[in-house]
Amino acid sequence: DQQVKQNSPSLSVQEGRISILNCDYTNSMFDYFLWYKKYPAEGPTFLISISSIKDKNEDGRFTVFLNKSAKHLSLHIVPSQPGDSAVYFCAASHAGNNRKLIWGLGTSLAVNP
Amino acid sequence: GAGVSQSPSNKVTEKGKDVELRCDPISGHTALYWYRQRLGQGLEFLIYFQGNSAPDKSGLPSDRFSAERTGESVSTLTIQRTQQEDSAVYLCASSLAQGGGGTDTQYFGPGTRLTVL
Numbered sequence: 001d002q003q004v005k006q007n008s009p010s011l012s013v014q015e016g017r018i019s020i021l022n023c024d025y026t027n028s029m030f031d032y033f034l035w036y037k038k039y040p041a042e043g044p045t046f047l048i049s050i051s052s053i054k055d056k057n058e059d060g061r062f063t064v065f066l067n068k069s070a071k072h073l074s075l076h077i078v079p080s081q082p083g084d085s086a087v088y089f090c091a092a093s094h095a096g097n098n099r100k101l102i103w104g105l106g107t108s109l110a111v112n113p
Numbered sequence: 114g115a116g117v118s119q120s121p122s123n124k125v126t127e128k129g130k131d132v133e134l135r136c137d138p139i140s141g142h143t144a145l146y147w148y149r150q151r152l153g154q155g156l157e158f159l160i161y162f163q164g165n166s167a168p169d170k171s172g173l174p175s176d177r178f179s180a181e182r183t184g185e186s187v188s189t190l191t192i193q194r195t196q197q198e199d200s201a202v203y204l205c206a207s208s209l210a211q212g213g214g215g216t217d218t219q220y221f222g223p224g225t226r227l228t229v230l
Contacts, residue, residue, distance in 0.1 A: 002155075034218065043117070043204055043221035044156075089156070098169045099208070100146060101219060103156040 003027045004092050006104035014112055019077040021107050023090030026071065030092040034101070035064060035075045038087045047088075048075070080111045115139070117222035119205050125228045126195055134190045134225045138207030143185050146208075146219060151201040159203075162188060163210055195229045202226050 005024045013019045023033075031052040036044035050057040050064045050073065057064050063076045077084055087108045091101040118137045126132050138145050147159040158172040162182040173179070177195075182188040192199055206219035 036221075041223075041226075043119075043206075043223045046218050046220060049218060091156075098161045098163065099144070099210070099217070099219075100158040100161055100169070100172070101148070101156070101206075102158070105155045 002105075003030075003102050004090055004104040006088075006090055006107050008107050009105070010108040010110070012110045012112060013080050015082055016079045019075075019080045019084065019109055019111065021075040021077075021088050021090075021109065023073045023075075023104055024071060025073075025092050027092070027094070027102070028071070029094040029096055030102075031095065032093050032099070033064070033066060033073050034091045034093075035062075036089045036091060037084075038089060038106070044089060077109075080109075082111050082113050085109055085111050117205055117207055117220055119203075119222035119225050121225060122223060123226045123228075125230065127230050128197060129194055131191065131193045132195055132227060134192075134203050134227070136188045136190070136205030136207075136222060138186070138188070138205070139220060141185075142207035142209055142220075144208045144210035144217075144219075145182055145188050146206045147180060147188070147190050148204045148206065149201040150204065150224075151198075156204065159190070192227075195227075197229050200227055200229045 034049040035047040038044045066073045087106045090104040093099045145162045148156045150156045161169040177193045180190045202224040204224045206221045208217045208219045
């Protein structure tokens with residue numbers, strides 16, 4: 001039973017354009033959401049997070065939007081760069097489960113020059 | 114400052130052997146998590162340590178898996194009598210665990226790739 005879902009296994013965008021990665025969740029207890037970026041043979045690298053009390057968090061080229069009523073979040077990368085090519089994971093947690101991260105299966109982003 | 118480190122980076126073992134994986138968390142991080150990612154699957158939680166509290170072992174897949182942590186430092190994950198289905202990347206993460214309802218970010222090590230032949 002996948003509590004965090006990333007329905008697009010892959011995404012390809014042109015350099016300079018916007019990348020939008022989507023994530024849906026089912027557990028209404030989740031109150032903290034994170035995006036990680038992962039290169040092959042490396043551990044996940046933290047990218048950006050959002051608490052459920054907010055609907056948007058921005059950090060440079062990266063913005064995360066949270067729609068609690070729809071149980072949906074998205075990561076926007078603008079402008080996309082070839083170095084952004086990686087697998088992006090959405091993860092969620094809540095205080096009641098010791099903040100263990102529940103992960104989506106990832107979306108592989110390819111940014112083409 | 115040093116990040117989370119894990120050793121070995123790769124481990125190949127024969128079915129039935131025991132293996133021990135090591136994690137050094139970021140200094141000052143009181144919370145430590147182990148996850149694993151099997152080929153083609155998502156990351157799955159294994160075990161959580163927080164200070165001197167009893168660990169949350171709810172993610173350990175069988176009693177062949179165990180983990181220890183000394184205080185707020187090094188942790189070791191031990192897999193006894195390894196099976197082929199144990200082959201995976203084992204990832205360790207640590208966080209400040211600011212307590213209460215506070216949220217904090219987990220920072221990951223590079224992982225140990227375990228291959229059981």
